[in-house]
Amino acid sequence: RKEVEQDPGPFNVPEGATVAFNCTYSNSASQSFFWYRQDCRKEPKLLMSVYSSGNEDGRFTAQLNRASQYISLLIRDSKLSDSATYLCVVKQPLVFGKGTRLSVIA
Amino acid sequence: DAGVIQSPRHEVTEMGQEVTLRCKPISGHDYLFWYRQTMMRGLELLIYFNNNVPIDDSGMPEDRFSAKMPNASFSTLKIQPSEPRDSAVYFCASKGGLLDTGELFFGEGSRLTVL
Numbered sequence: 001r002k003e004v005e006q007d008p009g010p011f012n013v014p015e016g017a018t019v020a021f022n023c024t025y026s027n028s029a030s031q032s033f034f035w036y037r038q039d040c041r042k043e044p045k046l047l048m049s050v051y052s053s054g055n056e057d058g059r060f061t062a063q064l065n066r067a068s069q070y071i072s073l074l075i076r077d078s079k080l081s082d083s084a085t086y087l088c089v090v091k092q093p094l095v096f097g098k099g100t101r102l103s104v105i106a
Numbered sequence: 107d108a109g110v111i112q113s114p115r116h117e118v119t120e121m122g123q124e125v126t127l128r129c130k131p132i133s134g135h136d137y138l139f140w141y142r143q144t145m146m147r148g149l150e151l152l153i154y155f156n157n158n159v160p161i162d163d164s165g166m167p168e169d170r171f172s173a174k175m176p177n178a179s180f181s182t183l184k185i186q187p188s189e190p191r192d193s194a195v196y197f198c199a200s201k202g203g204l205l206d207t208g209e210l211f212f213g214e215g216s217r218l219t220v221l
Contacts, residue, residue, distance in 0.1 A: 098148030
């Protein structure tokens with residue numbers, strides 16, 4: 001099993017939709033979890049950390065499920081500007097997922 | 107404030123040539139990372155430094171790759187000789203604080219094409 005796996009997508013959703021991505025990891029000892037966003041032909045940038053109790057930042061909600069070894073990212077009320085690739089990180093700085101591509105369509 | 111600065115932004119070279127990529131981290135950051143990104147393999151950590159000392163180079167693909175950090179404000183990643191399979195985007199990143207908390211700050215990347 002790969003250390004971290006993400007559905008590559010693309011997820012094509014209309015504006016205003018709610019979309020969720022999962023990222024599964026194999027190392028139960030992983031302690032630090034993050035979501036990064038990468039726009040086309042740009043560098044990754046931190047979107048949000050993922051805390052054990054779950055956390056929210058505006059339209060974005062991140063959750064951690066240690067029992068099932070996955071983290072999730074929920075985006076509510078999708079905007080065109082949310083179109084990007086979302087990378088999960090399960091052991092910073094070592095292990096990045098390959099990313100899930102999101103396209104929000106007008 | 108200046109972010110992580112990488113050069114060159116683009117490089118096209120022929121197989122067998124030496125390639126040197128450069129990085130200036132954010133001032134005050136004591137960790138520096140070199141990553142490679144391809145469609146097939148995603149973002150892979152090649153090597154990272156703490157206070158200019160290489161800590162983990164297990165991601166360096168082979169002896170053709172070498173990285174140095176002679177001082178806190180400069181690092182290089184060298185490929186000699188280059189091969190077509192080295193074509194990728196190479197990112198440098200830096201951070202302060204603890205290794206596994208807080209944000210990694212990436213440069214804009216160096217896009218390498220080896221013909």
